[in-house]
Amino acid sequence: MEVMDIMSTISFNGQFYALLGAAMAALAGIGSAIGIGIAGEAAAGVVSEDPNKFGQVLVLQALPGTQGIYGLLIAFIILLKVGLLGGDGMVELTVSQGAYIFASSLPVGLVGIFSAIAQGKAAAAGIMLVGKKPSELAKGMIFAAMVETYAVLALLISFLMINSITF
C-alpha cells in the first residue's frame, strides 16, 4: 500500500511534473554528448594524419554541443519559474500547471537529442572534408549548422510555451 501511496502523491503533484519537465529538457545533453563523441572520433582520425588541423576540427567538433546548452537553458528557466533557483523556495503548482511545464519541455528535450546526434554525424563528415580540403572549413560548418536549425526552432517553441504559462 505504501508504494501506491507514494505513486498517487506524486502523480497528483504539479511540482513533480514541473521538475520532470526540467529533467526532460536537460536530457538534450544526451544528444550533444553522443554527437560530440561521433565528431570527436572523426576529429582524432584527421589529427592523427595532420596534428596542425587540431584547431579547425575542434571548431567542428564543438558544433553539436549547442543542443545541450539549449536544454540547460530551458531547464534553468523552468527552475527559475517554479522558484527553485533564486526564489523563496518552490511554489505550489496544480497538476495541470506542472503538466503544462512538462509539455513545454518536450520539444527541446526530444529534438535536442536526435538533432545533436544527426549534427554530430554531419560534423564528422565535415571533419573528414577538412582532412582532405582544409580550405573548405566554412562549408563543413554550414552543413552541420543546417541541422541545428531544427534544434533552434524547438528551443524557440519550448521557450515561448514556458514563457506564456502563468500561475
Added chain:
Amino acid sequence: MAIVEMRKLAVVGLNSGKQKILSELMYLGAAQIDSQDKKLLSDDWAALVKQDEGNSGPIESEIAEASSAIGALDKYFSGKKPLIVCRKPVGENEFNDRAFAEKENKELANKVNSLYKKILSLKAEENTVLTNIAGLKPWVSYSYPLDMRKTRLSAIQTGTFPVSVSLSDVEEKLSKVKNGGCIYQVSKDENLIYAVFVCLREDEEELAAILRQEGFNPVAFEGLSGTAQSCLEESEKRLETVKKDIASSEDEMRKLSDRTEELKFYYDGLVIERDKQKILSNLLKTKSAFYFDGWITKSSEEEVKAVLDKYGCYYEISEPEKGEEFPILLKENALTEPFEAITDLYSTPSVNDIDPTPFLAPFYFIFFGLMLSDAAYGAILTIGSFIILKMFNIEGLMKKIMKLFMYCGISTMFWGIMFGGVFGDMFGISALWFNPVEDPMTLLVFSLIFGGIHLFVGMGIKAYILIKSGHMVDAVCDIFLWYILLIGLVLFGVGNMITPVLSEIGKYMSIIGAVGILFTGGRSKKGIGKITGGLGSLYGITSYLSDVLSYSRLLALGLATGVVSQVINTLGKMLGGGIVAIVAMVIVFIIGHVFNLAINTLGSFVHSSRLQYVEFFGKFFEGGGTAFNPFKRRTKYVEIVKEEK
C-alpha cells in the same frame, strides 16, 4: 565594393629579355600568366611554337634541404615561440641581401642537416647500447667469458627459463638422458631465471631439445667477448661518450638555432627562384621569341605596360569579350573589407554575379550582434581582436576574420546595451530598449522583420542582375510579382492592427501577385507545363515561409547567450559570502563566461554566415568563379615590404 575590371594581356617578346621581364612582372605581382595547354592542342599553334620549360628540379632539392634544416633547428629553439606564427615584414633591400647570400646560406643548411643526422644516429646508438646494458646486467655474476661456448669436452649454453620452472626438476629430467647436464642459476628477476647449462659436447643436441621443451631460451651474446662484467663496463663507458656527444651536438644545434632566420630567408629566396622556373611552363617559345597571355587588373595596366615597353615587347591589352570567363578579384572599401571573408569562405563570385560583400556586410554586422547581444562580450571581442591585430602581423583571410570580429564586437556592444546584457544580468543593468528574456515575442517579430528585409534585398539584387542582363520580363515575373504577393500577404495579415484599409489593400495585392505568378510561372515550359509550372511556382511560397522562419534563430541564439550568462551568474552568487566563496565565485564567473563567450561567438559566426549563405545567397548568388591568381613572390616566412627607390 565590386568585382575588379580585368584586362586580357597577350605578350610576345625576345628570349634574351625573358628572365628579366618575368622577374619584373613577378616584382609587380600584377599579372596572371595562364597555362597554354589549350593552344598547344590546336595544330596551328603547335606547328609554330612549343612549350617552354624551366629547370626547377635542383632548386626543389635545395628547398627540401632548407626546409628540413629549418625543421631541425625549430626543435632546438629555446626562445619564446610566438602564439601566432606570422610572416615577418622585411624591406626589399634587406630581403635581397639576406635571401640571396647563397653560399653562406647553403653552408648553414648543410651544417645543420649533417649535425642533425649525426644526432639522430647517436641517439640510435644510445638505444642499442642501453638495450645491451639491460641485457648484460643479469649476467654480471657469471665469471666466464661470454663467448666461451665450449671447452675441449663440454658445451656451454647461456639462456633463460621462465620463473615457474624448477631447475632441479629440469636437471633430473636431463640426468635420464645420456650423460645428463648441469644447470647453474646466475640470477633471477620477477619474470626470468638466467642460467648456464653445461654438458658433454656429444650430448648437446639431444639435451638442448629437452631444454627447449622446458622453456629454455638461449641467449647468444653475439659480438661480445670477455666476461659480462667487463662487457658491461665497456658499454657503460660507451654510453657515457655517446651521451656526451649528443649533448655537445645538441648544444651546437641550440647555438645554431639563433640563425634559423637566415635559413628562412634562404628558403623564401629559393621559392621565388623556383616559381620563376616553374612559370616558364606557362610560356610558349620559338627559337628566339616567347609568348604568354593572361590577365591584369585595369588599374595596373600602366605599370605592366611600362615593363613591357622597357624590353621592347609586342603586346595587346584588351577588354574581355562578352560572356568570357575572367579571373575574379574583389575590391572593398575599408568598412566592407572584413566581410569579404564571408564571401571568400563561400565561393568566388562568377563573372555574372555582382560582388555580394557590400550587401551582406550590414546584415552580417547586425545579425552577429543580435545573436551575441552582450555589451561586455562585445567589448572583449573588439578589444581582443584589436590587440591581436596590433601585436601580430596577421595576413590574408585570418586578418579579415579578426577585423570582422572587431567590427562585430561593436554591434554586439550596441545590442547588449539595447537588451541590458553586460555579462548577462551580473550587474542588473536595465535594458535600454527591452529585455528579450522577458519579452521574447517582440524580438521574434523584429527578427522576422530583419529576415524579411534581408530576403527582399537579396531578391532586389537578383532583379538588378536580371535587368542588367536584359531579362526584364523575368525580373517582373520572378521578383516583382513576388514582392507584390509577399507584401500583400503581410499587409493582409497585420494591416488590421493599423487600419482595416491596409488589410483590404493587402488582400488585393496578394491576389494580383498570386494570379500573376500562377500565369507566368510556367512561361518557359510547353503545353500542360504552362499550368503546372505556374502552380509549382506559387507553391514556392512555402520556401519563403521557411526562409523567414529561419531568422527566428536571431532570437534563439540571443536568448542562449543571455540565459547561459544568467545561469553562470546565479551559480556564482549561490556560493554565499566569505572570502573563500568570493574567490570561488570569481573563478566560476571567469570560467563560465569564457566558455559562454567562446561557444556563442562560434555560434553567432556560424549562424550569421548561414543566414547569408542559405537564405540570402540562395536568392541571387551563383558563385563558382576562379580567383585572380597573379604571378608574384609567394614567400612563406617573410613578407617583403616594397621600398620606394
